[in-house]
Amino acid sequence: MLFGLFFGAGNLIFPLHLGQLAGSHWLLAALGFLITAVLLPLFSVLAISVTRSEGVYDIGKPLGAAFALVFMVLIHATIGPLFGTPRTATVSFTVGVAPFLPKQFDQIGLFVFSLLFFGLAFILSYKENNIVKNVGKVLNPLFLLLLFVVFLVAFTNPLGSTTTASVTKAYLSDPFTNGFLQGYNTMDALAGLAFGVTVVTAVKQLGKKKPRSIALTTARAGILTMAAIGLIYLLLILVGAMSLGKFKVSADGGVAFTQIVNYYAGRIGQAFLATLLTLNCLTTAVGLVAAFAQDFHKHFPKVSYHVWLAFSCLASFLTANFGLDQIITWSVPLLMFLYPLAMALIVLSITSPWFKRDSRVYLTTVVLTVVPAFFDMVVSFPAVVSQSSFGLVVANFQQKFLPLANVGLDWLVPAVVGFALGLVWHFAQGQAAVGVVGKSQVK
Template sequence: MKKDYSKLTLKDYFVVSSMLFALFFGAGNLIFPLHLGQMAGHNWLLATGGFLVTGVLLPLLSVLAVAVTKSKGVYDVGLPLGAGFALAFMVLIHATIGPLFGTPRTATVSYTVGVAPLLPAGWQTWGLVVFSALFFAAAFALSYRQNKIVENLGKLLNPTFLVLLFVVFFVAFLHPMGKLSLAKATTAYVNAPFINGFLEGYNTMDALAGLAFGVTVVTAIRMMKKNESVSVTTTKAGVFSMAAMGLIYLLLVMVGVMSLGKFKLSADGGIAFSQIVNGYAGTAGQAFLAVLMTLTCLTTAVGLVAAFAQDFHEHFPQLSYHTWLFLNCFVSFLTANLGLQQIIAWSVPMLMFLYPLSMVLIVLSVTSPLFNRDGRVYFAVVLFTVVPAFFDMVVSFPAVVSQSAFGQAVAAFRLHYLPLSALGLSWVVPALVGFALGVVWHVAKRRQTSRQYQVNLEKE
């Protein structure tokens, strides 16, 4: 049978873009922008600008990093620093966005925000057990056949989710709960709205997910068997899907700000979303939210478990793709039942450590043609980034770590010696210093090689 190697049509690009959007847009992408709007109040525009840097620009750059370096995933992005670093980085990324934090959160958030308010108080614990078991069984089934992931996400689940989400927007903007200009900002967002919005974007985990999803996206595009560059297709689809995500973030933030006209600042975005839909439609609104949350969380869970299984099968082939898939779903099910607050409390420190490393590797990958992907530049930047990132992680841990003698010593050292540490950005200046030193090292080595080449020519 003759294979179809024609170019991708506009419809094909739409499906790939829809798949990318579905992979990225999950639990945190709904609740964190809403909560950001409530915290930022009338300073919502500056806060949204910061959030879009880490919530949209960085994920887009992570997609471009995979395209520019022709990588298959997170392992290849770290490879200029050696196979050992690349493997360790891959395992840390997948553990964080996988069975330890990110993937369990997809089930726990959809249950806590959507389903739990519909159940009697005595059913909450067993309700989570049953819901998370069914949730990860569905994620396993939808990601079982790798060649069906594009179809399952891009053609089915994501379009349904978007229709439901825009119903929420239509109602919220047709009957606003309050005025954007009158909403009160919290202290943090009065003083530094952009920086706090920037840090809030960490919670989406999308910059990390973008690196991990590389293998899923590349595999899916190749299975379409079209005569089109994988890197070009990934780039075009990435730009389109991230633009759509940016627009939705903006609308969610505005809905969060307007909700302050009727409700007080919520403890988290999940509570805020539940209050908003209940305010408009009561129990029917809560049921609507349950469907909406489950759909968006399920699409992300499919991408996360598939990417985990694909990468781990490639680097640890003793176990099949399906075995890794099952193990990830099972461990994620167990972790999900620890509860949302525990998952978030312990995930934040890991994000404070991994996000700076991921950000510098993404930027280095995108700019790598300028210095021939020289491992020296990578080494200098990562070396100067990893220590302050570790300090940021320590002070972000729950009190059992951050308030210990070690934690307090790290906090004092960090505040005294590292610029921007009070803002949670102590890694920025060292990373820039590392980049400057790395480029100087690269240029010096290139000149040395050139001189040696000239000497050898003269000898001949």
């Protein structure tokens, strides 16, 4: 089930496109990508396990209930109705179905497809106790079987050699960092936190009741899931790099996938791709709308799970009809803001037993992370924001005063400094408390 929830639309198209962008430098780019697209999502699942949380709200709770609620809403809005969930329908349609339709019917085709898509997602997630069966036992194995066929054809009849593949300018100079930032687009670190409530609910339905047992089961599932996803990413990156033997670098991974499948199998291959993508994206959509409804019902219980579920599906349907390009364009800035915060909170959660989940460590780390993350968001917006007078001032300040700003990692040094300051504060207060106790005992 966890594999099906994680592996969605972006998990197919972004690594494939990365392979085309990196060319013969695919290995370094893959290493960077695997950190943010595999290791970090694994850590997000482990964070749920270590802190014995039941969702993204619990991860942010050491900073107070208000922060935890705002963070939960932002995460669910981003991977839910605003960007992540609509993308599951738009990728399925744009890459799989649109090539069968005349260009003038694209908009009405997307409307009908997304309506049916989210209607089915609503039905499959209507009963919470059926999510494991619907995603883990039915949709997921079928998707994996179809994906295996794609890899079998691609590697037995390669389109080109990875060693001679051309490299785009950005990946020629810094393939690792660019691969690292590409991993943001999968949204999986955010999804891992948001899926916490769905995973914990599913584990309880399997008969695990004790917190320690739930935590161990969640951790094991996370390790197995992300190992499998990591292998698939590597294969997709290789397929993307090999495709340069026949094709130029495409506009996105969806176009690349269409070109590759059509080359091997023509219209039959396109029908195969449409089936593959729709199954893949539907599994993730089910997990996303269910996680949204479960978490919001938990924190706003006056509204039922089914009403929140209907809201999530309806809002995702409406957003999907803006089209894939618009969704990706406007999702990048919010990801540049939320990913550093999510990474900071994930690391804090995993290491929290060391400092007893002291809110002071959380405070210094997050405060020093959120400012540069906000700057990254501003400069990542389309030109209407990033090229405004405010956007240019922010960009100029970044480049002058924040290290690693030129590669989009200007939050990293402040976050580490904040974490170190928080630990010093924690242990210094601890030593002071021990000193006070010692003096009172001597008296």
